[in-house]
Amino acid sequence: MGRKVLILNQDYSALSICSVPKAFLLVFLNKAELVAESDQFKLRTVQAEFPMPTVIRLHRYVNLPYKGVMLTRQNIFKRDGHRCQYCGTTEDLTLDHVMPKSRGGKTNWDNLTTACKRCNSKKGDYTPEEANLHIRQRPFKPSFLLFLREFSGAVDASWMPFIAKRERRYD
Structure with missing residues (x-):
């Protein structure tokens, strides 16, 4: 049930x-x-x-x-369709700060996205543009x-x- x-x-x-x-x-x-x-x-x-x-x-x-949606790892994965927002894979998913925390990026809906370990590692401490990665969907806070x-x-x-x-x- x-x-x-x-x-x-x-x-x-x-x-x-x-x-x-x-x-x-x-x-x-x-x-x-x-x-x-x-x-x-x-x-x-x-x-x-x-x-x-x-x-x-x-x-x-x-x-x-x-009445909002809690910011959790699983809710971000759901929002992003359980796909890496850089390459589209569904394997080895993790979270990525679009603007790195070391550069003042916040841990919020608008800065967190789903990324595979490979793309997250490639991106490192750079922005997606600096790492030459295209983000498929900009992160947003769902109602x-x-x-x-x-x-x-x-x-x-x-x-x-x-x-x-x-x-x-x-x-």
């Missing part, structure tokens, strides 16, 4: 993703309502059958002043909705009305 469920705030804005058991528990405890269910799967017990949720909506509004839609793996079709609100941002 590795499927994911989209959690909506009370105002139908995308809030988070959770597991099916957690979503079922929220609905069962009347903390959320079922908005969309799977056509193919059901949750079964010995005595009952329940719909498998794909989208739920919380009954109470949750105020989140900052929460963009990350849900583009980088969180398989997205259920029932999620699209709630996460297809913003256009993709490229720098």
